[in-house]
Amino acid sequence: MMGLRPLGVTKLLNIAQNAIRRRQFISSSTLTTHENTITFSDGKTLKVGTGRLARMADGCAVASFGDTSVMVTAVGKIKSTPQGFMPLTVDYRQKAAAAGRIPTNFLRRELGPTEREILTSRLIDRSLRPLFPDEYTSETQIICNLLAVDGVHDPDILSINAASAALSVSDIPWNGPVGAVRVGMIDNELKVNPSRREMSQSILNLVVVATSQNLVVMLDATADCILQQDFLKAIKVGVKECQSIIQGITRLQKEAGKRKRNETAAAAVIEGQGQEQEATNKENSLKIEKLKPGQIPPDLADAAKTFGELRLKDIFMDHTFDKLGRDNAVSALRSDVVDKLNKNFPNYDPSLISESFSKLTKNVFRQLILDEKTRCDGRSLVQLRNISCDVDLCKPLHGSSLFQRGQTQVFCTVAFDSIDSALKSDPVSVITGGLKEKNFFLHYEFPPYATNETGRGGGQYGRREMGHGALAERALRPVIPKDYPFTIRLTSEVLESNGSSSMASICGGSLALMDAGVPISAPAAGVAIGLVTKFEGGDTKHLEDYVLLTDILGIEDYMGDMDFKLAGTRKGITALQADLKIPGLPLKVVMEAVLQGTDAKNEILEIMKQTIAAPRTIKKDNMPLVEQIEVPTHKRAKFIGSGGRNVKKLTSETGVQVTEVDDIHLNLFAPNQTALEEAKEMINEFLTEQREPQLDFGAIYTAKIVEIRDIGVMVTLYPNMQPALLHNSQLDQRKILHPSAVGLEVGQEINVKYFGRDPVSGGMRLSRKVLQVPQMDSTVVRDLNASR
Structure with a gap:
C-alpha cells in the first residue's frame, strides 16, 4: 500500500486549502442570491444578502436600510504572516456617486480618505477584530463600498453589519457574527437607528456592537451630559436589538456560508484516503494542529518559565520602577532568557523563542493582578495616579494648560478666530453625517519623543492620532456654547505618554478652555478603565474571574483585555469608547466599568477644581473681540472700496476680519481691543472721507x-x-x-x-x-x- 508523499506539513496544508477554495469558487459561480430580512422592534427592516455581487471575494454581503445600501467584501490570504498580531485592514470610502453628487475637487474624483472615512474605518475595525481567533494571523482586508446613500440613514452602522455578514459567509476563520445598532435619545425616549434628522435632535449618539448571548463587543458614544442611568439603559436596549441582526446573519450563514478554513484544512488532508492510511493521516493532522500560529511547544514554554518567571515577578513587583526603567529591565531580561533558550533549543525558530518569552511576560503580569491584586506601580485597583494641573502658562496664548497624570503629560492651547474660520465638511460627509461645519475642533498630536522613541514628526497625522483627537473633541463639544461668536481651535500635544493620553487631553482641554474664558457649561474630565480576566478561549458569557483597573498604564492596556474610556461632567456622560481584546463582555461587567469610571471621573474633577473652578470672567488683554456695526446698503460700495480695496487694507493693517451678517449689519472680528479701535477709525474714514450732504425729499x-x-x-x-x-x-x-x-x-x-x-x-x-x-x-x- 502506498502512503502519503513526504510533503512538508505546511505545504500540504496550503495545497489542501487552495484546492478547497477552488472548489468553493467554482460552486459559487452558480450560487443563487440569498437574502434575509431583519425586523426591529419599531417595525423598521434591515436586509442582508449575498451571492450576487463580487463572488470572487472570500465573502461578500450587501446590507440595505431604507434606500441606503452598502456592499462589503472580505478577502484573507492563505499564508499566515510571521507577526504576532493579525494584520487586518478596513477601508471605508464615501462615494459621491452613491449620493448622486460629483466631487468638488479639481480632478472631480475621490481623493485621499477624509476624517469621517478614517473614523468609520476604525469603528468597523474595532467591531470585528476581537472575534478573530488568536491563531489566525493571515493578512485580511475588508472593503466597504457604498452603493447608494439616501441622506436619511447613515451607512456607517450598515457597514458594520454588512462586514459581519461578509465574514460570516466567507471561509475566513471568525467567531462572529456581530450586530450593530445606533441608539439615540429624543425627548427622553430611546430610539434605535434614528434617521439623520432625528439624530440632530438627539442628546445621545451611541453605537452598540454585540455578539450572541448579549455580549458587548464595542461601544462608541457621544452624549450631551446624559445621566448615568439613562446611558446604561441605552446600552441594554442596543444589545437587545443587536440579537435580531445576529440571528438574521446566522440564518444567512447557514444558507450560503462556506466552511471555515480551520475546519476544512484537516478534513482535506484525510479526505480521499483509504482506511489503511488512517493512522498516518491522523498523525499528519496532529502535526498540523501543533503548528498553529502563536502556539508555543510545551517544552519551550516550560524552559522560558524556568529561566524568567521569578525574575519577571521581581520586576513587576518593584514599585520604584517608572515606565522606562521597567521597560529596560524587561528588555534586558528578554535578551538573557532568549539567549539561553536559543542555546538549549537550536532547532526552534528564533521568532517562536521570542514569542515564548512574550507570552510568559503577559501571563506573569496578569497573574499578579488577578491573584495578588497588585499593580506594577503599587496602586490599588481603583486608585488614580498622582495628578497635577496648571493654567495660563504662556501669556500670549488665549488659553493654555498643563495636565500631568503619572507619567502622562499633556500641554493644551486654545486659539480663537472669526466664525468664518469654522471647519467646513465636504458635501458627501454632510449628506452622510449631517454636520456642515464645526466652530470647535480639537487637534491631537503625539510626537515620538513622548514615549522615548524616534520617528517622523512635523505634524504627521496618523489614524491613531485622528481617532484620539476625535474622541477628545466629542467629549468636550457638548459643554461648548452653541452660539459662541468665535471659532475655537484646541490643540493637545502629548509630551509624555504612559496610558490614557486621549483622556488627559479632555482634562487639559477643559482647563485650557476655562483659562481662555470660554463659558463652558461645566468642566469635563476623562479616565480609562482596564480589565484583566482569566479568559483562555471559549465562552465569555459566564465570566467570573476578572479585575477592573482604574486609570490604566500603557502596559496595563497592552497586557489587558479592555480599554474602556469614559468622559463627562459631574452631571453626566459626554463620551465613551470601549475596545475589547476578548470576544465579548457580559453586560454586568460593562455596567461595573461605567460605575467605576464615573467615580474616577468625579474624583479627577475635584482635583481640577483646585486649579481653576470656572471660566475666567475677566478677559485677558489679548482676548479677541467681536463687534457688530451698521453700514447702510447705499454705503456698502464705499465701505468695501473698488475691488474690495478698503476691506483688504483694513485686514492687512489691523488684523480685523469683516463678516457679513445681513443687508446692513457687519461683524468685526478683532484680535484685541487696540486693533478694534484702529479698525473703527479706518471705517469712519472710509465712510466720511467724502462726506455727502443731506438731501431733502421732494427738493x-x-x-x-x-x-x-x-x-x-x-x-x-x-x-x-x-x-x-x-x-x-x-x-x-x-x-x-x-x-x-x-x-x-x-x-x-x-x-x-x-x-x-x-x-x-x-x-x-x-x-x-x-x-x-x-x-x-x-x-x-x-x-x-x-x-x-
Whole structure:
C-alpha cells in the first residue's frame, strides 16, 4: 500500500486549502442570491444578502436600510504572516456617486480618505477584530463600498453589519457574527437607528456592537451630559436589538456560508484516503494542529518559565520602577532568557523563542493582578495616579494648560478666530453625517519623543492620532456654547505618554478652555478603565474571574483585555469608547466599568477644581473681540472700496476680519481691543472721507450728466458723488428710447427732483420728467456743485 508523499506539513496544508477554495469558487459561480430580512422592534427592516455581487471575494454581503445600501467584501490570504498580531485592514470610502453628487475637487474624483472615512474605518475595525481567533494571523482586508446613500440613514452602522455578514459567509476563520445598532435619545425616549434628522435632535449618539448571548463587543458614544442611568439603559436596549441582526446573519450563514478554513484544512488532508492510511493521516493532522500560529511547544514554554518567571515577578513587583526603567529591565531580561533558550533549543525558530518569552511576560503580569491584586506601580485597583494641573502658562496664548497624570503629560492651547474660520465638511460627509461645519475642533498630536522613541514628526497625522483627537473633541463639544461668536481651535500635544493620553487631553482641554474664558457649561474630565480576566478561549458569557483597573498604564492596556474610556461632567456622560481584546463582555461587567469610571471621573474633577473652578470672567488683554456695526446698503460700495480695496487694507493693517451678517449689519472680528479701535477709525474714514450732504425729499437739485447710456444718463448732484442713474422713463414727458432724443450730452447740467432712496437697492430715485410740469415761482433749485 502506498502512503502519503513526504510533503512538508505546511505545504500540504496550503495545497489542501487552495484546492478547497477552488472548489468553493467554482460552486459559487452558480450560487443563487440569498437574502434575509431583519425586523426591529419599531417595525423598521434591515436586509442582508449575498451571492450576487463580487463572488470572487472570500465573502461578500450587501446590507440595505431604507434606500441606503452598502456592499462589503472580505478577502484573507492563505499564508499566515510571521507577526504576532493579525494584520487586518478596513477601508471605508464615501462615494459621491452613491449620493448622486460629483466631487468638488479639481480632478472631480475621490481623493485621499477624509476624517469621517478614517473614523468609520476604525469603528468597523474595532467591531470585528476581537472575534478573530488568536491563531489566525493571515493578512485580511475588508472593503466597504457604498452603493447608494439616501441622506436619511447613515451607512456607517450598515457597514458594520454588512462586514459581519461578509465574514460570516466567507471561509475566513471568525467567531462572529456581530450586530450593530445606533441608539439615540429624543425627548427622553430611546430610539434605535434614528434617521439623520432625528439624530440632530438627539442628546445621545451611541453605537452598540454585540455578539450572541448579549455580549458587548464595542461601544462608541457621544452624549450631551446624559445621566448615568439613562446611558446604561441605552446600552441594554442596543444589545437587545443587536440579537435580531445576529440571528438574521446566522440564518444567512447557514444558507450560503462556506466552511471555515480551520475546519476544512484537516478534513482535506484525510479526505480521499483509504482506511489503511488512517493512522498516518491522523498523525499528519496532529502535526498540523501543533503548528498553529502563536502556539508555543510545551517544552519551550516550560524552559522560558524556568529561566524568567521569578525574575519577571521581581520586576513587576518593584514599585520604584517608572515606565522606562521597567521597560529596560524587561528588555534586558528578554535578551538573557532568549539567549539561553536559543542555546538549549537550536532547532526552534528564533521568532517562536521570542514569542515564548512574550507570552510568559503577559501571563506573569496578569497573574499578579488577578491573584495578588497588585499593580506594577503599587496602586490599588481603583486608585488614580498622582495628578497635577496648571493654567495660563504662556501669556500670549488665549488659553493654555498643563495636565500631568503619572507619567502622562499633556500641554493644551486654545486659539480663537472669526466664525468664518469654522471647519467646513465636504458635501458627501454632510449628506452622510449631517454636520456642515464645526466652530470647535480639537487637534491631537503625539510626537515620538513622548514615549522615548524616534520617528517622523512635523505634524504627521496618523489614524491613531485622528481617532484620539476625535474622541477628545466629542467629549468636550457638548459643554461648548452653541452660539459662541468665535471659532475655537484646541490643540493637545502629548509630551509624555504612559496610558490614557486621549483622556488627559479632555482634562487639559477643559482647563485650557476655562483659562481662555470660554463659558463652558461645566468642566469635563476623562479616565480609562482596564480589565484583566482569566479568559483562555471559549465562552465569555459566564465570566467570573476578572479585575477592573482604574486609570490604566500603557502596559496595563497592552497586557489587558479592555480599554474602556469614559468622559463627562459631574452631571453626566459626554463620551465613551470601549475596545475589547476578548470576544465579548457580559453586560454586568460593562455596567461595573461605567460605575467605576464615573467615580474616577468625579474624583479627577475635584482635583481640577483646585486649579481653576470656572471660566475666567475677566478677559485677558489679548482676548479677541467681536463687534457688530451698521453700514447702510447705499454705503456698502464705499465701505468695501473698488475691488474690495478698503476691506483688504483694513485686514492687512489691523488684523480685523469683516463678516457679513445681513443687508446692513457687519461683524468685526478683532484680535484685541487696540486693533478694534484702529479698525473703527479706518471705517469712519472710509465712510466720511467724502462726506455727502443731506438731501431733502421732494427738493429740486442741479445734476451734472457724466455718462450717456442706452437706458438713461448717469448724473451726480455734488462733487465725488457715486453716479446715479436717471432712467429714460424719467427724462421727459414723452416716451423716449435714448437720451439723445432730447438732446442731452455729457457735461450738461439739468434740474432733477429727489424722491429718496430705493428701499431694495439703496439707489437714488431721481426724475426730470416731473419738472416739465409748470412750477411755482417760489420753487428753489439747489445747486450743490456751486456750494462746493
